[in-house]
Amino acid sequence: xxxxxxxxxxxxxxxxxxxxxxxxxxxxxxxxxxxxxxxxxxxxxxxxxxxxxxxxxxxxxxxxxxxxxxxxxxxxxxxxxxxxxxxxxxxxxxxxxxxxxxxxxxxxxxxxxxxxxxxxxxxxxxxxxxxxxxxxxxxxxxxxxxxxxxxxxxxxxxxxxxxxxxxxxxxxxxxxxxxxxxxxxxxxxxxxxxxxxxxxxxxxxxxxxxxxxxxxxxxxxxxxxxxxxxxxxxxxxxxxxxxxxxxxxxxxxxxxxxxxxxxxxxxxxxxxxxxxxxxxxxxxxxxxxxxxxxxxxxxxxxxxxxxxxxxxxxxxxxxxxxxxxxxxxxxxxxxxxxxxxxxxxxxxxxxxxxxxxxxxxxxxxxxxxxxxxxxxxxxxxxxxxxxxxxxxxxxxxxxxxxxxxxxxxxxxxxxxxxxxxxxxxxxxxxxxxxxxxxxxxxxxxxxxxxxxxxxxxxxxxxxxxxxxxxxxxxxxxxxxxxxxxxxxxxxx
Amino acid sequence: xxxxxxxxxxxxxxxxxxxxxxxxxxxxxxxxxxxxxxxxxxxxxxxxxxxxxxxxxxxxxxxxxxxxxxxxxxxxxxxxxxxxxxxxxxxxxxxxxxxxxxxxxxxxxxxxxxxxxxxxxxxxxxxxxxxxxxxxxxxxxxxxxxxxxxxxxxxxxxxxxxxxxxxxxxxxxxxxxxxxxxxxxxxxxxxxxxxxxxxxxxx
Numbered sequence: 262x263x264x265x266x267x268x269x270x271x272x273x274x275x276x277x278x279x280x281x282x283x284x285x286x287x288x289x290x291x292x293x294x295x296x297x298x299x300x301x302x303x304x305x306x307x308x309x310x311x312x313x314x315x316x317x318x319x320x321x322x323x324x325x326x327x328x329x330x331x332x333x334x335x336x337x338x339x340x341x342x343x344x345x346x347x348x349x350x351x352x353x354x355x356x357x358x359x360x361x362x363x364x365x366x367x368x369x370x371x372x373x374x375x376x377x378x379x380x381x382x383x384x385x386x387x388x389x390x391x392x393x394x395x396x397x398x399x400x401x402x403x404x405x406x407x408x409x410x411x412x413x414x415x416x417x418x419x420x421x422x423x424x425x426x427x428x429x430x431x432x433x434x435x436x437x438x439x440x441x442x443x444x445x446x447x448x449x450x451x452x453x454x455x456x457x458x459x460x461x462x463x464x465x466x467x468x469x470x471x472x473x474x475x476x477x478x479x480x481x482x483x484x485x486x487x488x489x490x491x492x493x494x495x496x497x498x499x500x501x502x503x504x505x506x507x508x509x510x511x512x513x514x515x516x517x518x519x520x521x522x523x524x525x526x527x528x529x530x531x532x533x534x535x536x537x538x539x540x541x542x543x544x545x546x547x548x549x550x551x552x553x554x555x556x557x558x559x560x561x562x563x564x565x566x567x568x569x570x571x572x573x574x575x576x577x578x579x580x581x582x583x584x585x586x587x588x589x590x591x592x593x594x595x596x597x598x599x600x601x602x603x604x605x606x607x608x609x610x611x612x613x614x615x616x617x618x619x620x621x622x623x624x625x626x627x628x629x630x631x632x633x634x635x636x637x638x639x640x641x642x643x644x645x646x647x648x649x650x651x652x653x654x655x656x657x658x659x660x661x662x663x664x665x666x667x668x669x670x671x672x673x674x675x676x677x678x679x680x681x682x683x684x685x686x687x688x689x690x691x692x693x694x695x696x697x698x699x700x701x702x703x704x705x706x707x708x709x710x711x712x713x714x715x716x717x718x719x720x721x722x723x724x725x726x727x728x729x730x731x732x733x734x735x736x737x738x739x740x741x742x743x744x745x746x747x748x749x750x751x752x753x
Numbered sequence: 754x755x756x757x758x759x760x761x762x763x764x765x766x767x768x769x770x771x772x773x774x775x776x777x778x779x780x781x782x783x784x785x786x787x788x789x790x791x792x793x794x795x796x797x798x799x800x801x802x803x804x805x806x807x808x809x810x811x812x813x814x815x816x817x818x819x820x821x822x823x824x825x826x827x828x829x830x831x832x833x834x835x836x837x838x839x840x841x842x843x844x845x846x847x848x849x850x851x852x853x854x855x856x857x858x859x860x861x862x863x864x865x866x867x868x869x870x871x872x873x874x875x876x877x878x879x880x881x882x883x884x885x886x887x888x889x890x891x892x893x894x895x896x897x898x899x900x901x902x903x904x905x906x907x908x909x910x911x912x913x914x915x916x917x918x919x920x921x922x923x924x925x926x927x928x929x930x931x932x933x934x935x936x937x938x939x940x941x942x943x944x945x946x947x948x949x950x951x952x953x954x955x956x
Binding site: 390393394395398399401402403405406408409412413416417418420421422424425428429431432433435436439440442443446447 | 886890893894899902903905906909910912913914916917920921924925927928930931932934935938939941942943945946949950952953954956
């Protein structure tokens with residue numbers, strides 16, 4: 262096989278593997294659930310094994326085919342350009358969702374695995390295609406569709422209402438995306454006639470609209486209600502894909518776009534946008550952290566924890582507008598996604614073992630099931646991160662960009678509140694065992710699911726805290742800055 | 754299609770269709786939506802000698818989704834004649850004067866040039882786009898009914914696309930594909946969620 266053929270195959274695998282594996286699951290999951298492959302009572306187990314294998318393959322394909330291959334795969338007139346952040350999210354997302362599906366078990370594990378497979382495939386494609394309406398619209402539409410799929414199969418009004426909220430948000434946000442793209446496309450033309458809007462005002466308008474899209478999709482205050490309801494009512498895989506992973510991909514696209522847009526404008530374009538973003542970021546962190554500390558329902562605790570974490574991204578938007586060359590906000594996206602996902606693994610494990618949602622009923626859970634307790638310890642360590650590491654520098658840069666003492670104090674207080682919220686859940690687990698917890702059967706530590714959960718915890722906590730260096734891959738712009746040198750190997 | 758001769762009637766049909774989509778009862782709303790999206794697609798893609806694939810794709814996605822969303826037996830010739838009767842349309846609009854006034858205001862507002870470099874912009878397309886945005890946005894933000902919200906989302910997004918098309922022309926193939934899928938997904942998700950809510954409330 263020639264080098265060109267090898268490169269072509271690797272590009273094809275890289276570009277299409279996650280989507281191909283997701284499509285394979287559509288036929289394979291019903292097939293393995295059929296009676297000819299074993300008794301019907303084990304159909305859900307077979308489907309679970311299959312989707313876990315497909316998720317691991319998806320992550321593996323993105324990891325292996327992507328390494329060192331910076332080529333573009335062309336299908337007709339459409340080109341799919343492998344992107345570092347897309348590859349990273351799929352490479353990490355595959356094993357993470359495989360762990361969650363394994364730990365969550367359950368009757369709908371196969372369907373949840375399919376939701377994860379399609380979610381990762383959409384993220385991969387959206388981060389690989391050229392900038393414009395398509396990637397953001399694709400992610401928004403996929404988010405709503407996957408929320409509906411995750412909510413299906415159960416006549417639960419709360420679930421349906423959560424999807425309804427998501428549908429409404431998607432309708433508004435796709436419209437905003439079209440308007441933002443309209444203004445963005447008008448920027449190069451604005452120089453032709455001084456009687457029309459100036460370049461700076463058009464860029465400010467685009468920045469405002471794009472920021473609004475990010476704030477709404479990540480669940481920053483006052484748009485947090487949708488995210489909390491998603492975590493409270495949808496299954497954990499659906500919650501994480503719709504509420505965390507897809508918004509993370511949208512954030513990476515928009516941070517990249519804002520960096521390029523604003524660096525091309527000489528005048529400062531902050532205006533009224535900056536104080537709003539800084540105040541929103543600081544308040545969201547504080548609000549999310551305190552709310553997570555005060556709520557009793559584990560779904561709501563996780564939802565508010567996600568809201569609090571999204572405050573960092575809102576501050577990141579402000580930092581990009583102030584210093585478009587900074588890559589610090591990009592470095593915050595993946596760790597935040599990983600920490601919430603690890604908390605999601607904890608929730609899936611607690612739900613599977615105890616089937617309880619109230620912390621009052623869950624007293625003593627960590628004493629009874631110490632392996633699940635270790636997952637929460639991992640969440641705490643990942644939230645704090647490695648002192649002096651890249652994540653701390655990125656956080657310091659993002660807070661410092663606002664140059665506001667109130668923001669610094671609010672960010673520190675709310676970061677402490679987020680850690681305290683998780684610590685409180687752990688302390689509840691270390692207290693006297695409740696009757697429900699006491700009578701729950703314990704699984705041995707050497708059980709494959711427990712081993713997978715602990716291995717996943719080590720991987721995610723290590724990556725999120727900065728012990729394993731994965732963040733750097735997502736800290737690049739999705740497309741090169743106009744003045745950047747193009748490496749010949751990058752060309753199709 | 755002769756663009757100059759058909760732009761005005763299509764603009765009126767699109768705006769009227771959008772207004773009826775958000776004001777009519779269930780069947781009438783679906784019929785109005787079909788008419789509105791067809792007019793919008795023709796205005797946006799402006800077919801002349803050949804029919805662009807992107808136009809076919811857009812209409813196929815929306816028609817397909819509406820066919821799935823519609824309860825069986827609802828789209829009959831008698832229903833069409835009943836819902837499209839001028840008297841019926843006039844009654845519906847007079848019952849919702851705010852929406853009718855919004856449509857007119859949108860058309861007038863869209864006729865005023867925006868503070869954008871719009872040398873190539875079409876006034877009629879811009880008017881229809883602004884009118885549809887103004888008609889669709891309030892029910893999209895406030896409606897308590899899932900299917901009505903999904904239809905309002907389609908109207909609003911169509912308006913935004915028309916406004917964009919007025920200045921920048923039709924979408925590229927990839928964005929067009931995604932948006933066509935988006936229209937279908939919004940309508941199908943709306944129908945699925947409405948069904949799920951009804952079942953849950955009945956249970």
